[in-house]
Amino acid sequence: MSDYQTLIHTVDVPDNGSVALEMEGVNLLVCNSGGEFVVVENRCSHQDQPLEGGRIRNGYIFCPIHGMRYKLVDGEAVGQLTRVPIKVFDTRVEDGFVQARLLA
Numbered sequence: 599m600s601d602y603q604t605l606i607h608t609v610d611v612p613d614n615g616s617v618a619l620e621m622e623g624v625n626l627l628v629c630n631s632g633g634e635f636v637v638v639e640n641r642c643s644h645q646d647q648p649l650e651g652g653r654i655r656n657g658y659i660f661c662p663i664h665g666m667r668y669k670l671v672d673g674e675a676v677g678q679l680t681r682v683p684i685k686v687f688d689t690r691v692e693d694g695f696v697q698a699r700l701l702a
C-alpha cells in the first residue's frame with residue numbers, strides 16, 4: 599500500500615525553481631534542486647510567510663522575505679532569524695511524477 603500523493607509532473611517544476619500547490623488542505627512547495635525533488639510546506643518558520651519564489655541553490659531554499667535559508671533535505675534553518683525548521687515531506691519520483699507522503 600502506498601500513501602504517497604501524486605502532485606505534479608517533474609517537467610513542470612523548473613530547475614532550481616519551485617511550484618506552489620495545495621493538497622489536502624496543506625500548502626506545499628515542490629522544489630527542484632538541480633534535479634532533486636523535495637516537497638516542503640510552503641511556509642517560512644520565521645514569520646509564517648510563503649516560501650514560494652524563494653531562490654533555490656545547492657540544496658537550500660532562501661525565504662524571499664528576509665532571506666532565511668533552509669536545508670531542503672531536512673528543513674534545518676540556517677541563519678540568525680529562527681532555529682525552527684520547515685516541514686519536509688517524504689518525496690519520491692514515480693514515472694516522472696513527483697509524489698509526497700503528506701500524512702505523518
Ligand code: FES
Nearest residue numbers: 642644661664666
Ligand atoms: S518571513 Fe521568511 S525569513 Fe522572515
